Amino acid sequence: MALSFLDVIVIVLYFAFLLYFGYLTRRTKTFEEFAVGKHSVPAMMVFASMAATIIGPGFSVGFTAKGWATGYLFYYLVLAYAVQVVVAGLFLAPRLSRQRDCSSLGDVMRKKYGVIAQLLTGIVSVGLCIGFAAVMGKVGGSILHAITGWPLGISLVIVTGVTALVTFSGGVRATIATEGLQFSLKSIAVSILLLLAIVKTPDSLSSIAERAHELTQQGLQGMNGWQIFGIVLSFMVGEALIPPYANRALGAKTEIASKQGFVAAGLFCVVWLAMVALLGVVAHGLLPADTSGDDVFVTIAQKVLPTGLFGLLLAAVIAIVMASQESVLNSSAVAFVRDIVGVVHSPSERTTLLLAKISTLVFAALAVYAAQFAPSIIDGLLVLYSIWAPTILLPLVLGLYIERTKPAAGCLSILAGGGSSIVWQTFLHEPYGIPAILIGLSASAAGYFVGQMAGLRLAAQKQGALS
Amino acid sequence: MTLVFAFVFPVIAIGCGIAVLYSLGPFVRDIREEIYKRPAK
Numbered sequence: 180m181a182l183s184f185l186d187v188i189v190i191v192l193y194f195a196f197l198l199y200f201g202y203l204t205r206r207t208k209t210f211e212e213f214a215v216g217k218h219s220v221p222a223m224m225v226f227a228s229m230a231a232t233i234i235g236p237g238f239s240v241g242f243t244a245k246g247w248a249t250g251y252l253f254y255y256l257v258l259a260y261a262v263q264v265v266v267a268g269l270f271l272a273p274r275l276s277r278q279r280d281c282s283s284l285g286d287v288m289r290k291k292y293g294v295i296a297q298l299l300t301g302i303v304s305v306g307l308c309i310g311f312a313a314v315m316g317k318v319g320g321s322i323l324h325a326i327t328g329w330p331l332g333i334s335l336v337i338v339t340g341v342t343a344l345v346t347f348s349g350g351v352r353a354t355i356a357t358e359g360l361q362f363s364l365k366s367i368a369v370s371i372l373l374l375l376a377i378v379k380t381p382d383s384l385s386s387i388a389e390r391a392h393e394l395t396q397q398g399l400q401g402m403n404g405w406q407i408f409g410i411v412l413s414f415m416v417g418e419a420l421i422p423p424y425a426n427r428a429l430g431a432k433t434e435i436a437s438k439q440g441f442v443a444a445g446l447f448c449v450v451w452l453a454m455v456a457l458l459g460v461v462a463h464g465l466l467p468a469d470t471s472g473d474d475v476f477v478t479i480a481q482k483v484l485p486t487g488l489f490g491l492l493l494a495a496v497i498a499i500v501m502a503s504q505e506s507v508l509n510s511s512a513v514a515f516v517r518d519i520v521g522v523v524h525s526p527s528e529r530t531t532l533l534l535a536k537i538s539t540l541v542f543a544a545l546a547v548y549a550a551q552f553a554p555s556i557i558d559g560l561l562v563l564y565s566i567w568a569p570t571i572l573l574p575l576v577l578g579l580y581i582e583r584t585k586p587a588a589g590c591l592s593i594l595a596g597g598g599s600s601i602v603w604q605t606f607l608h609e610p611y612g613i614p615a616i617l618i619g620l621s622a623s624a625a626g627y628f629v630g631q632m633a634g635l636r637l638a639a640q641k642q643g644a645l646s
Numbered sequence: 647m648t649l650v651f652a653f654v655f656p657v658i659a660i661g662c663g664i665a666v667l668y669s670l671g672p673f674v675r676d677i678r679e680e681i682y683k684r685p686a687k
Contacts, residue, residue: 203678227666359666359667359670366660
């Protein structure tokens, strides 16, 4: 891809400013500050940070590709995701914010189900966050590689390395501050891109609407009921309260700030996804029909944006990747230190903080390595979704509502849900097309029920023996 | 619907971007003040 001198300058300035921004907010003194920012994040920044993390490469570059191929079909299906964020904001995030003595999801799980549940949550959280960071890193590296022509490996190291550098020393508030900046950049740049594309396309608005309808109908005909159900379910629960989102709820200043931030982020998804899907439809009037779906976003930007603004858009695309990566790297370090190391050993405050910073860098390096084996963005995300929801989501949600939880319920739910989902997906290859996430969630519910009943019976027997 | 997606949503998104930029200043200032805050005597 040929870049003008002005575009290169804009991209370099963006990276320099980002590093300066990371430098401004770099210092943290306690682990609590690193993990949940002293529970002091206002609603607007919870919103910006959540929205920036949600709008990763899948919900931007990937979603424009879907708009190009299937019109608004995926927009309608993925609205389930926006609903999930709003519902989490109304019913779950405020309850998480109430846990002022918790710095991680594992802490919340320990309060409800004991130390083994915390350890299991920590292991799943770290694995999942490294997986997310690898998938995001691969996309970011590929984009930088396409823009600059540098080797893919070096591009991957640059994107993930800069992300780790702006994240590792400042903790969650530095992450949220840079995400706020990245959110502003991408929401303004992509909106301008869409408006200019609509102005420059030879098609009228009514013919664009007609094309969107046709593409949506064609896309719908190519899918069966199980596929549609699987996608909706995956987006509905797959990413619900994953560690970065839960950490935003835990870090919020008040329960109201947490609720408002989550609900606003969910509503913003409705706006954002419509824009990037429409961009894919509008692109039909501007790009050759044989353009690859994944290239539509950047190619249309190159076609309609003036020099300099195109560089800004490319910076925004890299920001999209980095914002998601920052959150998951910070969360992986918090989960590792708090829920894995903290379970077996209680280091001093200073050592804990140092360990959190070092583990951010180590996990970034692991993500770079794992990125070489990561599948495509949507496939990678769907695999990760099918692990998270069946393991942690159900016991976490029930734990926030049920007072008398039993340790066996949490542990059995995690093991049964995670185990069955992995077996169904990896070894049985989803027989009859039934999605692994559905099997995993059912097993998780069954495990929870059995554990809770066994725990209650045991407690009753103990009480009987005492009396 | 396409009309809303094409013209109303971009305006909302730009508005959100500007609102966040506006809130970012005080947020970073608070972090900076805490970093360089002297311990009370």
